[in-house]
Amino acid sequence: MGHDKLVHIDDLSFSKYIKAKEIELKIEDIADAIREDFHDKYPMLLVVMNGAFIYAADLIRKLDFACELNFIRIKSYHGTRSTGKVDIFMPPNIDFKNRHVIIIEDIIDTGTTMSAFIPELEKCNPASISISSILVKPEAHVHEIDIRYPGFIIPNKFVVGYGLDYNGKGRNLQDIYQLAE
Ligand code: 5GP
Ligand code: MG
Numbered sequence: 001m002g003h004d005k006l007v008h009i010d011d012l013s014f015s016k017y018i019k020a021k022e023i024e025l026k027i028e029d030i031a032d033a034i035r036e037d038f039h040d041k042y043p044m045l046l047v048v049m050n051g052a053f054i055y056a057a058d059l060i061r062k063l064d065f066a067c068e069l070n071f072i073r074i075k076s077y078h079g080t081r082s083t084g085k086v087d088i089f090m091p092p093n094i095d096f097k098n099r100h101v102i103i104i105e106d107i108i109d110t111g112t113t114m115s116a117f118i119p120e121l122e123k124c125n126p127a128s129i130s131i132s133s134i135l136v137k138p139e140a141h142v143h144e145i146d147i148r149y150p151g152f153i154i155p156n157k158f159v160v161g162y163g164l165d166y167n168g169k170g171r172n173l174q175d176i177y178q179l180a181e
Contacts (some may be wrong), residue, residue, distance in 0.1 A: 007177055009166045014159075014177035018152060023134070023162060023176065024058070030132060030149045031062035034102065037130075039065040043100040046121075048113070049073045050171070051106030054163035055134040055151075059104065070094050076113045086116040096124035102149075105133035106163050111143030135159065135176070154178075 006013045034043075047056040049071050060069060073089040101121065108114060114131060121129055132149035139156040160166045161173030170177070 006180055007160075007170070007173065009160065009169045012158075012166060013180040014161075014166075014170075015180045016175050017154075017159060017178035018162075018176040020162075020174045023151075026134070026151050027055075027058050027062055030151060031059060033149055034059075034063060034132070035065060038067070038100055038102070041100045041127075042066050042068065043102050044068040044070060044094075044096070045102050045104050047071045047104045048106070051163050051165070052104045052134075054171070055106060056104045059132070068099075072117075074113050074117055076116075086113055088117055088120055090120065096121065096126040098125065098127045100128045101126045101130070103129065103131045105131060107135040107137065107159070108133045108145055108147055109137050109140045111141045111145040114145045115143035134162070135164075152176075 006015055045056060045060060045067055047053060047069065050073075056069070060067065070091065072091055074086060076086040103114070103117075105114070108131070118129060130148040131145065132151075133147055134151035136147055136150045136153050137156050138153060158166070158179040159176055160170035161175055161177045163171050164176070165171045
């Protein structure tokens with residue numbers, strides 16, 4: 001870490017925190033676990049836009065069995081703090097009935113987003129709902145969320161890169177960066 005240059009986005013500075021190679025290895029483990037549970041069940045990956053798009057792209061290419069891919073937009077975040085307000089844009093033409101849905105998230109922070117979305121999804125009568133998030137911040141959880149396929153458990157500090165943004169920037173960084181002190 002110490003030798004890496006800081007990345008500056010608007011008013012904030014970030015230092016390298018999780019390298020792309022570590023992320024790749026973690027995703028292989030997650031893919032193995034998902035394969036074991038769902039390889040014969042034609043699961044539906046439901047990607048929460050925008051933050052999870054890179055994680056989803058990497059994960060789905062590690063899954064060597066039939067799986068469907070769909071996207072949903074849920075917005076609950078502004079700047080570096082969770083707002084508590086959740087906007088869900090349910091896609092109109094997806095039939096979740098009797099499907100095994102795996103929600104793909106970038107990060108579970110307070111859990112507000114998932115605790116608002118899971119009941120909405122349950123109304124569509126899927127066969128099962130499970131969650132995979134490449135990052136989990138347990139210190140920030142205010143809702144009990146069962147994350148079946150977690151990636152990295154990280155402290156309660158703001159991160160960017162690998163799909164995650166600050167003010168709409170930084171999603172294209174290959175590694176994950178953490179707010180510098
Ligand atoms: P939650 O509803 O669990 O508090 O937060 C969910 C959303 O907030 C995440 O999907 C993500 O978009 C955003 N978020 C939470 N923590 C961070 C963070 O450290 N960095 C970034 N860029 N987004 C975050
Ligand atoms: Mg997200």
